[in-house]
Amino acid sequence: MKTSLPLKILNVIGLIIMVAIFAMPFIWMISTSLKTLGETMVFPPKWIPDELIWENFISAWNSGPFLQYFMNSVLVSVGILIFQFITVIPAAYAFARYEFRFKNVLFSLVMVTMMIPAQLIFLPVFLNLSDWGLLDTLWGLILPFATSAFGIFMLRQTFKQVPEELLEAARLDNSTDFKIMMKIMVPMAKPTLITLGLFNFITHWNDYFWPLVMTTTESARTLPVGIAQLRQVDGGVAWNILMAGNVILVIPILIIFFFAQRHIIRAFTYTGVK
Amino acid sequence: MAKIQLKNVSKAYGNNKKVIEDMNLDIQDGSFTVLVGPSGCGKSTTLRIIAGLEDVSAGEIWIGDQLVNDVAPGKRGISMVFQNYALYPTMSVRGNIEFGLENMKIPKAERKKMVEEIAEIVDLTEYLDKKPQNLSGGQRQRVALARAMVKKPDVFIFDEPLSNLDAKLRGQMRTELIQLHKRLGTTFIYVTHDQVEAMSMGDEIVILDKGHIMQQAAPMEVYHNPANQFVANFIGTPSMNILSKSMVEEKTGTITDERISYVGFRPEHAAMQVEKLAASGINLSCEIITMETLGSETLYLVNSDAGQFQVKSFQAPLVETKKVDITIPMDKLYYFDTQGNRVFVEDIPFQTPAREVRGEVLV
Numbered sequence: 087m088k089t090s091l092p093l094k095i096l097n098v099i100g101l102i103i104m105v106a107i108f109a110m111p112f113i114w115m116i117s118t119s120l121k122t123l124g125e126t127m128v129f130p131p132k133w134i135p136d137e138l139i140w141e142n143f144i145s146a147w148n149s150g151p152f153l154q155y156f157m158n159s160v161l162v163s164v165g166i167l168i169f170q171f172i173t174v175i176p177a178a179y180a181f182a183r184y185e186f187r188f189k190n191v192l193f194s195l196v197m198v199t200m201m202i203p204a205q206l207i208f209l210p211v212f213l214n215l216s217d218w219g220l221l222d223t224l225w226g227l228i229l230p231f232a233t234s235a236f237g238i239f240m241l242r243q244t245f246k247q248v249p250e251e252l253l254e255a256a257r258l259d260n261s262t263d264f265k266i267m268m269k270i271m272v273p274m275a276k277p278t279l280i281t282l283g284l285f286n287f288i289t290h291w292n293d294y295f296w297p298l299v300m301t302t303t304e305s306a307r308t309l310p311v312g313i314a315q316l317r318q319v320d321g322g323v324a325w326n327i328l329m330a331g332n333v334i335l336v337i338p339i340l341i342i343f344f345f346a347q348r349h350i351i352r353a354f355t356y357t358g359v360k
Numbered sequence: 361m362a363k364i365q366l367k368n369v370s371k372a373y374g375n376n377k378k379v380i381e382d383m384n385l386d387i388q389d390g391s392f393t394v395l396v397g398p399s400g401c402g403k404s405t406t407l408r409i410i411a412g413l414e415d416v417s418a419g420e421i422w423i424g425d426q427l428v429n430d431v432a433p434g435k436r437g438i439s440m441v442f443q444n445y446a447l448y449p450t451m452s453v454r455g456n457i458e459f460g461l462e463n464m465k466i467p468k469a470e471r472k473k474m475v476e477e478i479a480e481i482v483d484l485t486e487y488l489d490k491k492p493q494n495l496s497g498g499q500r501q502r503v504a505l506a507r508a509m510v511k512k513p514d515v516f517i518f519d520e521p522l523s524n525l526d527a528k529l530r531g532q533m534r535t536e537l538i539q540l541h542k543r544l545g546t547t548f549i550y551v552t553h554d555q556v557e558a559m560s561m562g563d564e565i566v567i568l569d570k571g572h573i574m575q576q577a578a579p580m581e582v583y584h585n586p587a588n589q590f591v592a593n594f595i596g597t598p599s600m601n602i603l604s605k606s607m608v609e610e611k612t613g614t615i616t617d618e619r620i621s622y623v624g625f626r627p628e629h630a631a632m633q634v635e636k637l638a639a640s641g642i643n644l645s646c647e648i649i650t651m652e653t654l655g656s657e658t659l660y661l662v663n664s665d666a667g668q669f670q671v672k673s674f675q676a677p678l679v680e681t682k683k684v685d686i687t688i689p690m691d692k693l694y695y696f697d698t699q700g701n702r703v704f705v706e707d708i709p710f711q712t713p714a715r716e717v718r719g720e721v722l723v
Contacts, residue, residue: 198499251446254413257513260458268458273450 088131091264119143119329126325142330146316152334155312162227162308163291167283169232174282178241181269183253193242200235204295212299226300227308231290235283244278245271269297280349288339308337362424362437362514362547363389364410369419371405371571377407379671380571383419387564391549392541394562396555397594402571407551411440411517423515434463440517443524445500447492451481453503454488458533460511475528479512498529505540518550522557534561555595559583567591581606589700590622598659600624600694601669611642617709627672629692632660632684641689642666648684653677662686 090099113133118126119142121135145208180186181193196204211230220226248271256266272279290358294310301307313331364387371380380402385444388395395403409421421428428436439460447456456474461471479485480503492500501521508510508516518537522530538561541548552558558565559579567582567590568575574594575587586592592600601626605615615623631641635707646662658677662668671686676682695703 110516249446251442251444252448254411254433255440255442255446255507256459257413257433258411258438259438259507260432260463261459262463265463269450270450276450324679 106220113336115329118325119158119333121326123324123326127169131266139326142336144325146313146327146334149316149331150312152309152312152331154304155307156334158224158227159223159291159309162297163287165224165228166231166290167286169228170234170237170286171279173233174237174241175267175272175279177238179263179271181238182245182285184240186244196235196238207271208296208299215300221300221308224306227297227306230296233287234282234286237286240282241275241278244275277349280346284342284346287342291334291339363387364515364547364549365420365421365422366406366409367422369406369421370417371402371409371414377440378417378571380409383571383573385566385573385576387547389547391564391575392538392550392562393564393566394509394550394552394558394565396552397568398569399553401568403551404555405567405571406568407517407519407549410437410515410549411438419585420625423617431683434485437514438517439511439513439515439522440519441504441508443520444505444526445492445521447500447503449492449508452489452491453484455509456492456503457510462509474510475498478506481509482506497525498533501533503523509540509544513546514548515547516544518548520552521550523552525553527546537561556597559595560566565595565596569594577678586694587702589622589624589696589702592694592696592702596626598627598670598672600626601630603666603669608642611644611666612710615709617695617699617703617705618708619697619703620695620705622700624694624696625688625692627659627670628655628657628674628688630669631687631689632675632678633687641687643694644686646676646680646684646686651677651679655701660684 117133117135120138121132121142122137122139125135141328166342177196181189181196183286215221215226215229216349220229252270253266256270261269292310293308294314297308297311298314301311304312313328315326316331364385364693366383366385367476369380369383370378371386372378382706383402383406383408395406397403403721405414409416410423412428412431421651423436423438448459455500457475457478465638466474475488476485479488482505484499484502484506487495487499487503495503501524504521521537522533526532534557537548537550540635550557559582562579564576565579565582566576569590575582575591577585577587582591582595586600589600589602593602602622602658605621605623608623609615613720644664646664648660648662649668650661652659658675659670660673660678661668662685690708695705695709697703
């Protein structure tokens with residue numbers, strides 16, 4: 087299709103505006119993280135600092151037990167990921183491929199959980215975990231997210247698209263259900279699984295609310311909570327240090343996203359082979 | 361190797377609609393049996409019941425000396441080749457062939473040897489580490505075949521395996537499958553809706569319609585001796601011409617056998633000549649409506665007082681001619697009753713002798 091020149095220009099301008107809106111906070115964060123504290127306050131704001139203060143990152147890192155926070159974040163995010171895969175894959179397989187009593191009722195129940203806001207259930211869950219003595223532990227951060235209704239829903243859709251003949255072929259090859267699931271279904275659902283994993287990882291890496299509620303000491307605190315605490319330094323907020331902390335927070339996600347991008351796109355275009 | 365028996369097998373889906381009703385089927389050990397019939401006749405269901413992919417509502421399935429109703433598909437000693445090949449897309453060719461062996465707990469070294477042997481046979485050695493999506497249709501077909509063969513099953517099952525191939529490759533695979541059957545001597549069960557495939561490949565044909573077996577016999581027997589009108593119609597291209605009793609009687613005189621209500625004949629048995637002829641049989645003067653030249657033969661659709669029918673001729677096509685005389689020899693006629701079942705007669709069941717009939721017609 088041919089587009090006229092004015093339309094093209096309009097299109098490009100529109101795109102530039104979109105990019106600016108999305109990229110500006112990000113660029114502002116990086117820029118601030120490299121300024122002196124004084125420079126963060128000047129007006130009109132400066133986009134490029136006179137001098138790049140890389141020491142901000144070291145100050146941020148050293149202003150608390152950030153290695154601990156970082157490790158906690160990794161353990162919690164990866165822990166949730168592993169637990170979710172363990173629970174979501176078999177559940178999705180069963181919902182996609184088995185016929186059993188109350189299947190639709192059970193599946194509806196799973197779906198309903200997606201509609202309940204987290205704020206509504208955080209108190210009972212908190213009390214529950216408190217009874218089990220899991221407050222201020224990493225388990226308390228992992229277990230409430232050990233499964234995902236959205237994950238079950240999405241993976242079920244993918245599993246449903248696998249041609250029935252493949253499963254029949256596997257059954258004739260004397261394969262167990264577990265093996266069908268792991269050797270045929272899961273490899274075929276790889277793009278979906280990667281997307282789910284990524285989505286999950288980002289959500290829980292960035293999660294602030296639950297770790298804030300659940301943790302009282304630095305032993306179980308995660309990065310977002312730790313970084314938020316950078317604000318509570320004496321006498322005003324050191325924006326440059328805070329932003330340096332934020333950059334540290336997003337770098338792992340950027341790296342992962344960079345490598346997984348290809349798969350995310352594929353997740354929405356995968357059609358399978360006849 | 362094993363023979364297969366279905367005893368009083370019925371299959372109904374949820375809403376009580378019976379796909380297969382009280383079927384008794386014997387498939388001989390080492391035979392190449394083709395199940396053929398129009399869509400929805402239950403041939404694929406029958407196949408899937410044998411493979412164990414469908415449960416039966418009633419009846420027994422025997423493979424060899426074993427009642428297999430409750431035996432899992434993987435433990436029936438069956439290999440199946442699917443219409444769409446059903447290759448595991450995320451595994452290499454090697455992985456595809458090896459998967460069944462892995463599940464049979466065959467040691468790795470032995471597996472490797474078996475896979476390589478089979479790859480040699482089907483000429484896939486250089487493709488062993490490729491993924492199925494990088495192969496052509498014919499190659500995928502051979503992978504599916506290799507995957508089935510490597511398990512050394514008692515029974516091979518084919519569910520319309522050639523329908524996704526182009527005409528030339530299909531012909532080639534047909535010959536290869538026949539050779540394969542000769543070499544292995546294993547029982548082959550083959551489902552197709554294509555009667556040419558059925559005729560050319562099987563040593564036994566089972567013709568199904570609406571979940572019932574219409575006839576089970578050798579290909580030529582089915583062709584020359586159809587048990588009923590359905591089989592007569594289904595087997596043969598073009599299918600058998602069927603004329604109603606009353607139309608024929610106008611030409612031949614009363615049919616003496618009361619059971620007969622339809623008379624049929626094969627298009628190639630009708631002799632066509634421009635000149636009037638002196639053969640014994642039903643003579644009809646006809647008008648050619650359409651003509652299809654197929655090279656070695658020509659198909660005519662003709663109109664006569666007895667109705668429209670088709671004629672196959674191996675003579676040079678009659679391009680200019682419009683009117684022809686056609687003779688159908690008496691001994692090439694088939695008779696059917698009102699239900700379409702074959703009526704076997706000792707003599708020619710016409711009141712007037714054939715000679716006089718001809719005289720009448722020629723007036």
